[in-house]
Amino acid sequence: MDKFGFSILKGRHIDYDSNDRSVADYISSKEPSFNVCIECGCCTATCTTGNFTSFSLRELQILLKRGENDKVHDVISKCMLCGKCTLVCPRGVNTRNVITLAREAFKLKIKNAV
Amino acid sequence: MQFDPFIIPFEIGIYSIILYAVARSVIWFRDLSRQDKLRLQRGFFGRSFGKSIREIFMESLIHRKILKANPRLGYMHMSLAFGWFLLILFGTIEADIFGEKHLNPPYRAIFFKFFNPDHGRTGFEAAWSFLMDFLLAFILSGLILAIIKRIYSRVVGMKRTTKLKPLDKVALISLWTIFPSRLLAESFTSGAYGTGSFLTGSLGSWLASFLPANEMAYPFWWLYSLSLGTFFVLLPLTRYMHIPTELFLIFARNSGITTGDKAGAFTEMQIYSCSSCGICIDACQLNFSNGITTIQSAYLLKGIRNGTDVKDIAFNCLMCGRCDYKCPVGIELTPIRMIQRRAGEVNKAGKGLWKKYFPDKPAVKLPKTNGRHTYNFLPPIPSAKTEVLYFAGCMTHLTPAIRNSMVRILDASGVKYKFIDENGGVCCGRPLMLAGQDKEARELINFNSKLILKSGAQVLVTSCPICYKVFRESYYLNIEVLHHSQFIKRLIDDGTLKLNFLRKRVVYHTPCDLGRGSGVYQEPRDVLSYVSQLQKTDVDDGNSLCCGGSLGNMKISYHQKHKIATDAAAALTKDHPDILATSCPLCKKTLAAATETKVADIAEIVAEAIYAPSGIKPEPGSQSTTLHSQRPLSRV
Numbered sequence: 001m002d003k004f005g006f007s008i009l010k011g012r013h014i015d016y017d018s019n020d021r022s023v024a025d026y027i028s029s030k031e032p033s034f035n036v037c038i039e040c041g042c043c044t045a046t047c048t049t050g051n052f053t054s055f056s057l058r059e060l061q062i063l064l065k066r067g068e069n070d071k072v073h074d075v076i077s078k079c080m081l082c083g084k085c086t087l088v089c090p091r092g093v094n095t096r097n098v099i100t101l102a103r104e105a106f107k108l109k110i111k112n113a114v
Numbered sequence: 115m116q117f118d119p120f121i122i123p124f125e126i127g128i129y130s131i132i133l134y135a136v137a138r139s140v141i142w143f144r145d146l147s148r149q150d151k152l153r154l155q156r157g158f159f160g161r162s163f164g165k166s167i168r169e170i171f172m173e174s175l176i177h178r179k180i181l182k183a184n185p186r187l188g189y190m191h192m193s194l195a196f197g198w199f200l201l202i203l204f205g206t207i208e209a210d211i212f213g214e215k216h217l218n219p220p221y222r223a224i225f226f227k228f229f230n231p232d233h234g235r236t237g238f239e240a241a242w243s244f245l246m247d248f249l250l251a252f253i254l255s256g257l258i259l260a261i262i263k264r265i266y267s268r269v270v271g272m273k274r275t276t277k278l279k280p281l282d283k284v285a286l287i288s289l290w291t292i293f294p295s296r297l298l299a300e301s302f303t304s305g306a307y308g309t310g311s312f313l314t315g316s317l318g319s320w321l322a323s324f325l326p327a328n329e330m331a332y333p334f335w336w337l338y339s340l341s342l343g344t345f346f347v348l349l350p351l352t353r354y355m356h357i358p359t360e361l362f363l364i365f366a367r368n369s370g371i372t373t374g375d376k377a378g379a380f381t382e383m384q385i386y387s388c389s390s391c392g393i394c395i396d397a398c399q400l401n402f403s404n405g406i407t408t409i410q411s412a413y414l415l416k417g418i419r420n421g422t423d424v425k426d427i428a429f430n431c432l433m434c435g436r437c438d439y440k441c442p443v444g445i446e447l448t449p450i451r452m453i454q455r456r457a458g459e460v461n462k463a464g465k466g467l468w469k470k471y472f473p474d475k476p477a478v479k480l481p482k483t484n485g486r487h488t489y490n491f492l493p494p495i496p497s498a499k500t501e502v503l504y505f506a507g508c509m510t511h512l513t514p515a516i517r518n519s520m521v522r523i524l525d526a527s528g529v530k531y532k533f534i535d536e537n538g539g540v541c542c543g544r545p546l547m548l549a550g551q552d553k554e555a556r557e558l559i560n561f562n563s564k565l566i567l568k569s570g571a572q573v574l575v576t577s578c579p580i581c582y583k584v585f586r587e588s589y590y591l592n593i594e595v596l597h598h599s600q601f602i603k604r605l606i607d608d609g610t611l612k613l614n615f616l617r618k619r620v621v622y623h624t625p626c627d628l629g630r631g632s633g634v635y636q637e638p639r640d641v642l643s644y645v646s647q648l649q650k651t652d653v654d655d656g657n658s659l660c661c662g663g664s665l666g667n668m669k670i671s672y673h674q675k676h677k678i679a680t681d682a683a684a685a686l687t688k689d690h691p692d693i694l695a696t697s698c699p700l701c702k703k704t705l706a707a708a709t710e711t712k713v714a715d716i717a718e719i720v721a722e723a724i725y726a727p728s729g730i731k732p733e734p735g736s737q738s739t740t741l742h743s744q745r746p747l748s749r750v
Contacts (some may be wrong), residue, residue: 046512048541052491052540053491077568080546081541088512089672092673109583
């Protein structure tokens with residue numbers, strides 16, 4: 001492809017082979033409903049924290065699945081676990097557990113246990 | 115004949131358990147906080163002493179609560195506890211009256227027949243023997259029930275019974291051996307001497323007719339002593355520790371000691387007071403709706419006792435408090451579970467025999483605080499003075515009908531109020547507490563506390579029982595906290611809110627955090643019966659079911675939650691009411707998805723019933739100092 005002048009912009013490159021999907025795997029092994037998310041954004045629309053910041057669970061879960069964990073790590077603690085997202089989720093994703101497991105995974109990651 | 119070697123196992127058992135009970139009581143007393151020590155002293159030498167003695171008699175011996183809830187199971191517990199107690203009591207009196215001397219050591223009463231085989235031939239002695247035989251028969255009838263219950267629990271009206279650990283089984287077998295071996299030992303002795311009453315006498319003479327009774331008796335006396343000794347020595351390591359602990363617990367509880375939010379000696383006492391009777395398993399909705407039978411409180415307490423990892427058990431619970439309500443020992447199970455959820459609370463497994471008898475206190479490793487705030491994005495706090503604050507809560511914002519109804523009610527009553535989280539507020543903190551994150555919760559609590567205190571209000575009204583519970587228990591606000599059902603009741607009583615009567619049949623679902631969690635049962639019922647035809651259900655008040663939406667459980671899936679909601683809704687709407695009323699936005703949302711019946715909050719029903727004279731429309735916002743003069747919410 002490179003020969004024809006087509007190349008991938010490095011900044012936009014999501015490499016599923018080399019990305020670190022350990023956190024996402026940890027979550028989906030313990031909370032299978034993490035996998036059925038359709039990224040509709042209902043959770044973000046109703047979010048209590050989202051009312052004050054740009055916190056978005058929809059975004060976070062996409063980032064986790066892509067393996068861009070650093071961005072998630074910085075903001076995941078902002079969630080108040082109020083549970084509105086769980087109630088509005090049309091797919092029945094147990095979002096509170098997803099967040100708790102993500103926090104757990106980051107803690108384990110420091111100890112290289114994931 | 116004053117002594118025989120066979121009494122040695124019994125002697126070892128009885129004195130070691132007495133010494134152990136004293137040592138353990140001293141340790142527990144030492145570990146109590148200063149205030150609790152004072153409370154216990156005052157309680158022990160005060161008026162609650164009589165109350166405690168009465169409770170010990172009614173609950174530890176007669177098992178009144180279990181008898182009331184389930185007569186067959188109650189009979190089983192009563193015959194073993196009360197029967198054994200009477201057998202010891204009357205045995206001691208028997209040894210005292212009919213023995214050679216008074217004030218005998220305990221073994222003389224227990225093995226009275228062995229040392230006085232000729233006793234009980236005539237008159238008063240025979241009558242007494244009849245009484246002793248009757249008591250033994252009473253215990254044996256309970257024992258037969260207990261054995262059948264292990265195999266087929268439905269016999270005593272229980273759907274399930276607890277699973278036991280190996281040591282419990284050994285203790286159980288030794289307990290089961292005690293009474294049959296006593297029966298056989300006494301029967302053989304009676305058979306050899308031609309004494310005994312209707313039970314031991316008849317069995318004895320029958321056995322003596324084809325067996326050498328005199329020689330057969332001695333091994334059974336050994337067995338009787340051995341089983342007693344084994345049971346007493348193993349008692350501290352097994353669930354039977356509840357027998358001595360419960361006495362201590364009753365005194366402590368009647369002195370006014372409560373679990374609170376920290377682990378301590380009282381929590382430990384409660385953990386050891388659980389007899390694993392299994393009543394909590396039958397009460398649990400995760401059991402009868404979802405078929406999950408490994409996480410109930412009996413298993414939680416067992417896990418803590420054995421020092422195993424109970425994290426999964428602790429978090430897999432709706433925190434509805436049904437088991438607290440049904441527990442015959444009155445253990446505060448939900449607060450204990452909350453403590454277990456807390457980060458840093460670790461149970462150490464006891465290694466070595468000594469550690470098993472005297473376990474370490476649970477080590478609390480508090481998470482390191484780095485001084486960083488988790489929620490540093492919270493907005494600045496405005497200051498505006500008002501009398502009544504209305505805090506809708508997160509869940510109420512998800513159910514706008516409740517919020518709008520409350521605004522209509524507040525407007526119609528002319529109360530001067532302020533809607534503090536009109537544009538979406540900060541969470542009350544209870545969901546974080548339920549997830550065991552107290553430090554983070556404290557940050558939100560501090561924020562909301564400042565918000566409330568700055569307003570100078572006297573009354574805080576909330577629409578969400580979850581918020582209500584945490585406002586009352588963890589906020590330390592010097593302000594009256596009311597759930598909206600209580601507030602509406604007050605408005606009706608004052609005459610400030612005029613309501614029509616709706617010709618609708620209504621059933622009321624008591625939310626867990628409002629009913630069992632905070633003890634508010636009457637006000638919502640009063641309001642509903644004032645505006646509508648309130649009907650009774652099988653699951654009223656303390657016995658109410660959880661809607662399944664509980665934020666307490668993070669482990670179960672949506673489908674499991676939905677199953678709980680469907681079962682709860684079916685039980686509530688059995689008589690086909692027009693409206694299924696509740697007073698919790700979370701319950702409303704969960705139940706509405708699980709039933710065909712219309713589900714409405716009390717606020718909605720009341721708002722519908724507001725009496726408005728034709729022609730005069732209350733101007734929205736005219737009587738309130740809130741923002742809604744610009745944006746009337748009742749029209750949103």
